[in-house]
Amino acid sequence: MTNIRKYYLGIDLGGTFIKGGIVDDAGKILLRDKVPTESEMGADAVVANIVTLCKSLMEKADLSVSELVGVGVGVPGTADSERGEVTYANNLGWKNFPIADQLSEDLGLPVKIVNDASAAALGESKFGCGKGYRHVVMITLGTGVGGGLMLDGKLFEGNRSAGAELGHVVVMAGGEPCTCGRRGCLEAYASATALIRDTKRAMERDPESKLWEIGSLDAVTGKTAFDYLDKDESAREVVERYIEMLGVGIVDIANLIRPEIIILGGGVCHEGDRLIRPLQEMLDREIHGGDIGPAVKIVTAELGNDAGLLGAAALLM
Numbered sequence: 001m002t003n004i005r006k007y008y009l010g011i012d013l014g015g016t017f018i019k020g021g022i023v024d025d026a027g028k029i030l031l032r033d034k035v036p037t038e039s040e041m042g043a044d045a046v047v048a049n050i051v052t053l054c055k056s057l058m059e060k061a062d063l064s065v066s067e068l069v070g071v072g073v074g075v076p077g078t079a080d081s082e083r084g085e086v087t088y089a090n091n092l093g094w095k096n097f098p099i100a101d102q103l104s105e106d107l108g109l110p111v112k113i114v115n116d117a118s119a120a121a122l123g124e125s126k127f128g129c130g131k132g133y134r135h136v137v138m139i140t141l142g143t144g145v146g147g148g149l150m151l152d153g154k155l156f157e158g159n160r161s162a163g164a165e166l167g168h169v170v171v172m173a174g175g176e177p178c179t180c181g182r183r184g185c186l187e188a189y190a191s192a193t194a195l196i197r198d199t200k201r202a203m204e205r206d207p208e209s210k211l212w213e214i215g216s217l218d219a220v221t222g223k224t225a226f227d228y229l230d231k232d233e234s235a236r237e238v239v240e241r242y243i244e245m246l247g248v249g250i251v252d253i254a255n256l257i258r259p260e261i262i263i264l265g266g267g268v269c270h271e272g273d274r275l276i277r278p279l280q281e282m283l284d285r286e287i288h289g290g291d292i293g294p295a296v297k298i299v300t301a302e303l304g305n306d307a308g309l310l311g312a313a314a315l316l317m
């Protein structure tokens with residue numbers, strides 16, 4: 001055989017579901033499946049669910065332990081990749097949990113862990129739109145705002161993997177309260193949660209707004225304001241403010257890192273050009289040195305929900 005492929009297990013551990021896949025060294029997902037996380041049953045039950053998922057994937061793919069290089073796990077929280085320990089995961093209720101050792105013992109395979117946003121950054125850098133770049137910033141706009149950094153072609157996580165918290169740079173001193181305890185963090189303005197909050201506030205302020213066509217405040221999602229962008233003044237204000245605040249964060253991060261590319265992931269990035277174009281204009285205008293360059297390109301993620309799983313697998317490549 002000339003093309004001997006290597007196989008990896010990639011796991012995307014989420015608050016609700018554990019997604020897993022068998023990945024080859026070209027970043028192709030050969031087989032995938034998911035099981036409920038059941039974090040309310042405790043950390044050991046979650047580990048047991050990951051083990052069951054891994055074993056069932058190996059069985060379906062007809063791969064034995066000796067044919068796999070190892071397992072990579074993306075974790076929603078601070079994951080000390082060197083120690084293999086989840087330092088803190090609010091979503092799962094975990095503190096200092098040595099997940100890698102437990103999984104490795106149960107599966108008989110090497111296990112590596114990483115924060116989920118870093119996993120997405122690694123996945124996009126290796127197999128997605130960050131391919132070929134040396135300095136990549138990934139910002140995920142979801143329930144929270146996550147960050148991942150590839151510097152000089154390597155994942156940068158900071159001391160004990162507690163860095164790259166791009167969602168918790170302050171863009172407005174004394175601003176909106178953040179989940180981290182500070183005020184005015186990027187996450188408090190640029191997460192889908194913040195967008196929903198601001199859309200609801202705009203509706204409450206403006207009883208005549210067309211946004212009320214959706215029925216009630218409970219029907220507001222992270223898409224609502226964008227859906228009414230061209231039809232309603234209040235919606236337009238919400239979107240413009242959202243982009244302005246996200247833009248402030250992006251320019252700051254670009255000035256600090258000066259990457260070649262900034263990848264936006266998460267649900268909000270589905271707005272595509274309506275989001276990217278004004279952000280790119282603001283970045284080009286405000287970045288240090290202006291048009292002297294080098295320019296920083298903003299793009300939307302390419303791998304979608306697979307970025308985390310592929311990045312987790314890539315930990316062992």
Ligand SMILES: [Zn+2]
Binds near residue numbers: 186
């Ligand atoms: Zn914060």
